[in-house]
Amino acid sequence: MPNLKERLFTKIKEWRPRTTKLLKEFGHVKLDEVTIEQCIGGMRDIKSLVTDISYLDPQEGIRFRGFLIPELLQKLPKVPGGEMPYVEGLFYLLLTGDVPTQAEVAEIHEEFRKRAAVPTYIWDILAAMPKDSHPMTMFSTAVLALQKESLFAKAYEGGLHKNDYWDPTYEDALNCVAKLPAIAAHIYRLKYHGGKFITSDPKLDFGGDFAHMMGVGKPYDDVSRLYFILHSDHESGNVSAHTGHLVASALSDMYYALSACLNGLAGPLHGLANQEVLRWIQGVMDKMGGKIPTEDEMKKFVNETLDGGQVVPGFGHAVLRKTDPRYSAQREFCEKHLPNDPIFKYVDVLFKVVPPILLARGKAKNPWPNVDAQSGVIQWHYGVREYDFYTVLFGVGRALGVSANLVWDRALGYALERPKSMTTEMLEAVAAKAQTPAGAKA
Numbered sequence: 001m002p003n004l005k006e007r008l009f010t011k012i013k014e015w016r017p018r019t020t021k022l023l024k025e026f027g028h029v030k031l032d033e034v035t036i037e038q039c040i041g042g043m044r045d046i047k048s049l050v051t052d053i054s055y056l057d058p059q060e061g062i063r064f065r066g067f068l069i070p071e072l073l074q075k076l077p078k079v080p081g082g083e084m085p086y087v088e089g090l091f092y093l094l095l096t097g098d099v100p101t102q103a104e105v106a107e108i109h110e111e112f113r114k115r116a117a118v119p120t121y122i123w124d125i126l127a128a129m130p131k132d133s134h135p136m137t138m139f140s141t142a143v144l145a146l147q148k149e150s151l152f153a154k155a156y157e158g159g160l161h162k163n164d165y166w167d168p169t170y171e172d173a174l175n176c177v178a179k180l181p182a183i184a185a186h187i188y189r190l191k192y193h194g195g196k197f198i199t200s201d202p203k204l205d206f207g208g209d210f211a212h213m214m215g216v217g218k219p220y221d222d223v224s225r226l227y228f229i230l231h232s233d234h235e236s237g238n239v240s241a242h243t244g245h246l247v248a249s250a251l252s253d254m255y256y257a258l259s260a261c262l263n264g265l266a267g268p269l270h271g272l273a274n275q276e277v278l279r280w281i282q283g284v285m286d287k288m289g290g291k292i293p294t295e296d297e298m299k300k301f302v303n304e305t306l307d308g309g310q311v312v313p314g315f316g317h318a319v320l321r322k323t324d325p326r327y328s329a330q331r332e333f334c335e336k337h338l339p340n341d342p343i344f345k346y347v348d349v350l351f352k353v354v355p356p357i358l359l360a361r362g363k364a365k366n367p368w369p370n371v372d373a374q375s376g377v378i379q380w381h382y383g384v385r386e387y388d389f390y391t392v393l394f395g396v397g398r399a400l401g402v403s404a405n406l407v408w409d410r411a412l413g414y415a416l417e418r419p420k421s422m423t424t425e426m427l428e429a430v431a432a433k434a435q436t437p438a439g440a441k442a
């Protein structure tokens, strides 16, 4: 049987003519028009990226290789004794587009196992960082410091044919992703457990070994699997995925691109929102003396935040226009495993009161909760209460999707990214030519 890399190459060869044909024969066909609002307003909705790995529909949410989250969780091979699928299986699906068999999952597990050892210089770098460094800074630094291991960078220096870019990119993807659970857990134990590290157990799967190295008992292994799978990909336009894609489009290697992706994820409007949700809830808990607020009390706190010109973390989305199915999947987990958790109760009250408030204020296009509204609750419940660590968990997951995308970016020869900018004066000149300002009577 051909190995994973050979199977992937067969798929790449089948796919390439589709991209070439679109570009050569239909490159002139219009997809979109751009308004001044989109130009100033963060390029919302402009169709200008391609990925076949996931697609985000505003109403139904994310599809990973065509599968909605409940389908995905049902179809991927499960870890024996657990409720959740193997992260390895998800990675196989993202890379190849096929649901793996148990044997194919075992193959990825073995690939990761061979590549999981983290060079000691990474531990030295992390140990040398200031004690109050944010865990995301540490995580991104560790990934960046690994850059000297890049096989793509070495092969490129040696003279690499364009058609072969994908090959060392694939090697870098597996080499890097395989090390992330150990790096993330090391940061956690270094920062919050006095540097008492737990060595990897190579028999365990990606999520199981991470939970083991974190030092958190069952069902944290399943929590980790769920978490990494849900956060893996959200098509290509979100800040972390897009940053990774952009940086790699200059042929910067996987390590440069993933480190940059993590830096984007570390923003409070993006991945850091999971930390912000817990920080916000803790603030309310302190004021309430631990008591669960009534809906009216909670409304007061939410309004105070909004009146202070701040966002309510965990609500809203740039694309989604309904409750994030990643939120729903985690909510289901909470209802089953931690229905009486006090923080879950807080989140529940927030779910009831925030959307009507945001709707009434009339600004947010999507008042519904996103993935980050729920994720910290589960971590907190299982004892991972250092909420500035939560975005690292998101980062491990996001690296799965971004790295798979970067392999395909190089396989299909996606171009250097270089959108065009305009000056304010140019926009004003375009505006002056427009017949009627929006809202004015024609």
Ligand code: HAX
Pocket: 238, 268, 269, 270, 271, 272, 273, 306, 310, 311, 312, 313, 314, 315, 316, 317, 318, 319, 363, 364, 365, 366, 370, 371, 372
């Ligand atoms: N609280 C308060 N105001 C909000 C809001 C929220 N949760 N969500 C949107 N708004 C405001 C925006 O700040 C914006 O205000 P201005 O016109 O004054 O700038 C207005 O409503 C319109 O925004 P939008 O078009 O609905 O949303 P955007 O596409 O601009 O932004 C965000 C999407 C996710 C950044 C936004 O909803 C937000 O800030 N949410 C809170 C932070 C958060 O939870 N981020 C995580 C999102 C999911 C994710 O990426 N996870 O990694």
